[in-house]
Amino acid sequence: MAEKIVWQDRKRIIFGLPWTFTKYKLYEDKLIICTGFLNKKEEEVRLYRIMDNTLEKPLSQRIFGLGSIKVNSADKSTPIFYIEKVKNADTVRNKLSDLVEKERTKKRVSGREYMSADIDDDDDDDHMH
Numbered sequence: 001m002a003e004k005i006v007w008q009d010r011k012r013i014i015f016g017l018p019w020t021f022t023k024y025k026l027y028e029d030k031l032i033i034c035t036g037f038l039n040k041k042e043e044e045v046r047l048y049r050i051m052d053n054t055l056e057k058p059l060s061q062r063i064f065g066l067g068s069i070k071v072n073s074a075d076k077s078t079p080i081f082y083i084e085k086v087k088n089a090d091t092v093r094n095k096l097s098d099l100v101e102k103e104r105t106k107k108r109v110s111g112r113e114y115m116s117a118d119i120d121d122d123d124d125d126d127h128m129h
Contacts (some may be wrong), residue, residue, distance in 0.1 A: 016087070
């Protein structure tokens with residue numbers, strides 16, 4: 001059974017037209033970002049790894065009905081990425097947030113998972129004197 005795409009769009013440039021090679025595909029459990037024409041790259045981010053997102057709508061994008069979403073994730077290869085210059089960015093952000101919450105609940109992921117693994121919180125004395 002093929003996975004259902006919940007939302008998809010392209011990054012847009014001049015006059016809000018989708019003349020770029022960056023494509024976004026949002027599924028119920030992951031986001032795929034495809035970039036490039038000759039050298040293609042496909043980045044996959046599992047939704048439960050997304051920690052938060054911020055909607056950005058500078059005037060230059062709002063004029064064409066576009067917005068960008070800055071996403072912070074616990075993904076090591078893509079800790080911060082953008083869903084850039086897409087139509088209906090408010091709706092996309094809300095859909096993304098809802099799916100992230102659903103996936104985090106389904107996988108029973110809490111914010112604690114994302115605390116730094118470098119923190120040594122055991123009680124033994126590791127410091128040199």
